Amino acid sequence: MDIVYAIWLRNMKRYVRSKSRIIGSISMPLFFLLFLGFGLNSVVTLPGIGGNYIVFLIPGIVSMSVLFTSVFSGIQIIWDKQFGFLKETLVAPVSRLEIMLGQTLGGATTAVIQGFMILILSLFIGLHVSNPAGFLVALGFMILIGISFTAFGIAIASRMDDMTGFQLIMNFVVFPIFGLSGALFPISSLPSWMAPITLVDPLTYGVEGIRYGLTGTSQVNPLICVVVISGFTVLMTILGAFLFRKIRF
Amino acid sequence: MTIALHIDNLTKRFNELVAVDKISLDIDHGEIFGLLGPNGAGKTTTISMLSTMLKPTSGSATVNGIDIERNEDGVRKSIGIVFQDQSLDEELTAWENMDFHGRLYRVPADLRKQRITELLNLVELENRKDDIVKTFSGGMRRRLEIARGLLHHPAVLFLDEPTLGLDPQTRNHLWQYIATLAKEKGITIILTTHYMEEADQLCNRVAIIDHGKIIALDAPKNLKDGIGGDVVTIKSPDPAAVVAAMSEPWITRVEQHNDEVVINLKNAEQHISAIVTLLNAKQVDIESLAIHKPTLEDVFLFFTGKTIRDEEADHKTNMRMYQRMVRH
Numbered sequence: 001m002d003i004v005y006a007i008w009l010r011n012m013k014r015y016v017r018s019k020s021r022i023i024g025s026i027s028m029p030l031f032f033l034l035f036l037g038f039g040l041n042s043v044v045t046l047p048g049i050g051g052n053y054i055v056f057l058i059p060g061i062v063s064m065s066v067l068f069t070s071v072f073s074g075i076q077i078i079w080d081k082q083f084g085f086l087k088e089t090l091v092a093p094v095s096r097l098e099i100m101l102g103q104t105l106g107g108a109t110t111a112v113i114q115g116f117m118i119l120i121l122s123l124f125i126g127l128h129v130s131n132p133a134g135f136l137v138a139l140g141f142m143i144l145i146g147i148s149f150t151a152f153g154i155a156i157a158s159r160m161d162d163m164t165g166f167q168l169i170m171n172f173v174v175f176p177i178f179g180l181s182g183a184l185f186p187i188s189s190l191p192s193w194m195a196p197i198t199l200v201d202p203l204t205y206g207v208e209g210i211r212y213g214l215t216g217t218s219q220v221n222p223l224i225c226v227v228v229i230s231g232f233t234v235l236m237t238i239l240g241a242f243l244f245r246k247i248r249f
Numbered sequence: 250m251t252i253a254l255h256i257d258n259l260t261k262r263f264n265e266l267v268a269v270d271k272i273s274l275d276i277d278h279g280e281i282f283g284l285l286g287p288n289g290a291g292k293t294t295t296i297s298m299l300s301t302m303l304k305p306t307s308g309s310a311t312v313n314g315i316d317i318e319r320n321e322d323g324v325r326k327s328i329g330i331v332f333q334d335q336s337l338d339e340e341l342t343a344w345e346n347m348d349f350h351g352r353l354y355r356v357p358a359d360l361r362k363q364r365i366t367e368l369l370n371l372v373e374l375e376n377r378k379d380d381i382v383k384t385f386s387g388g389m390r391r392r393l394e395i396a397r398g399l400l401h402h403p404a405v406l407f408l409d410e411p412t413l414g415l416d417p418q419t420r421n422h423l424w425q426y427i428a429t430l431a432k433e434k435g436i437t438i439i440l441t442t443h444y445m446e447e448a449d450q451l452c453n454r455v456a457i458i459d460h461g462k463i464i465a466l467d468a469p470k471n472l473k474d475g476i477g478g479d480v481v482t483i484k485s486p487d488p489a490a491v492v493a494a495m496s497e498p499w500i501t502r503v504e505q506h507n508d509e510v511v512i513n514l515k516n517a518e519q520h521i522s523a524i525v526t527l528l529n530a531k532q533v534d535i536e537s538l539a540i541h542k543p544t545l546e547d548v549f550l551f552f553t554g555k556t557i558r559d560e561e562a563d564h565k566t567n568m569r570m571y572q573r574m575v576r577h
Contacts, residue, residue: 006352014340084336091302092353093325249302 007102029065059211060183066115073107074153107150138213145206148233151240158243202232253437258308270461283452287560291461292441329398354401368396388419408440445545477501479517
């Protein structure tokens with residue numbers, strides 16, 4: 001556990017020091033929230049759900065923030081590879097699993113903090129949290145999204161040697177995951193042939209879970225959300241650990 | 250003397266390429282041992298195997314009495330390593346880099362603190378301990394890496410090209426650190442280098458490696474004495490004629506390298522006029538003539554028939570050909 005902590009601690013120190021990264025990765029979700037939220041609030045009606053669009057959008061943007069930060073944190077071990085620091089960690093008498101878990105928890109923590117900042121800012125633009133338990137539910141889902149997608153990032157990074165493929169991953173993997181998750185629109189409003197795709201997207205269950213916590217309603221049963229996103233987290237952690245083990249010096 | 254490192258027929262193949270070819274070697278505890286050779290000779294591969302980063306194809310080795318294949322963690326605990334390429338976290342301070350390392354090697358908190366202070370003092374970075382590594386010069390980074398490698402009190406410290414890319418002044422400075430370290434800490438230091446001077450100045454013993462094989466192994470002084478005295482280099486438009494003229498009994502060895510002739514002989518100073526007279530008598534032109542005491546460079550030339558620079562050029566061509574083959 002002390003090794004996991006050491007690696008987590010390093011991640012935290014780096015995070016706190018990278019002011020530009022903190023601001024950079026909070027600004028995009030914030031712009032999404034403000035422009036889409038205020039821009040579409042009066043235009044959009046939510047069939048079968050009701051309520052205003054901004055409040056519907058907030059959980060989506062919170063999960064967006066967690067998603068992007070966590071994938072990016074996971075992929076960051078490519079920098080460690082390139083700057084040689086990974087060698088220092090790999091040659092130490094510690095198991096790969098400990099290193100991977102430390103990295104995952106570190107990434108997940110930063111991602112949850114980023115998402116939390118959006119959550120706090122949302123309180124000023126219309127979010128009312130009626131019950132504190134719901135807030136904790138949302139936080140729980142954020143943590144699960146954070147862990148699973150950091151592990152996902154580590155899995156990808158384990159197979160990559162430099163950052164050249166990063167943009168490709170962002171455009172063809174991460175962005176579709178976000179777009180199809182029902183973060184921006186109710187999944188029920190999609191054409192019927194697209195609905196199954198959204199249900200394959202693991203983030204859908206994270207978004208719906210957060211939405212349930214913050215607004216009290218969701219389109220997917222929150223229990224199913226917990227089961228699916230937890231299962232996905234376990235799966236990604238195993239996959240990440242497996243691929244990380246195979247990294248060569 | 251106890252043995253710190255025992256290497257027995259260690260071999261590494263990468264497909265067709267034999268990077269390390271049946272190396273056998275014993276290194277005593279407390280020795281500064283140099284693996285000397287051109288780039289691509291197999292030095293780093295050897296170190297990678299000894300530090301458990303790479304599995305040998307065949308052969309075996311023990312570090313501090315521990316088998317490198319059977320007990321990886323045991324070996325990892327007893328070695329410190331400074332890689333050829335930098336491996337610090339540039340966003341962290343010197344202290345934090347040390348602290349992270351201490352935690353990874355499970356050095357208890359109070360001991361960790363005490364050793365970090367002591368080691369940062371030793372490499373004279375104590376007053377920069379809270380500065381981010383990004384702001385450090387190349388020499389400072391190397392010193393920090395060496396200090397870090399010592400934090401868990403390893404029995405053996407590997408330094409892979411410790412002064413590569415540093416300016417001569419910093420290099421000299423670093424040699425002093427390494428020498429002091431070996432003396433104060435009494436640990437075994439194994440360093441790879443392709444700087445002949447470095448091996449000569451620092452190492453108790455040197456193994457000269459070429460094409461994955463050890464071609465000479467001894468104390469630098471013995472190696473230099475072994476090639477038959479001083480070195481006279483004669484440059485001439487007709488080097489073959491120079492070789493032909495050099496048949497006196499006091500000449501130990503004559504060899505031609507391109508347009509130069511290298512002559513080994515004892516007490517060169519006393520024979521210079523004789524050499525010049527000989528060449529004049531045969532009407533061979535001399536472009537230049539130089540005498541020097543033998544260096545490890547001459548030892549390398551003696552054993553391989555090539556200068557270390559030629560070898561590196563060769564290696565580069567080989568690599569290029571190899572890459573072309575792979576691509577097609």
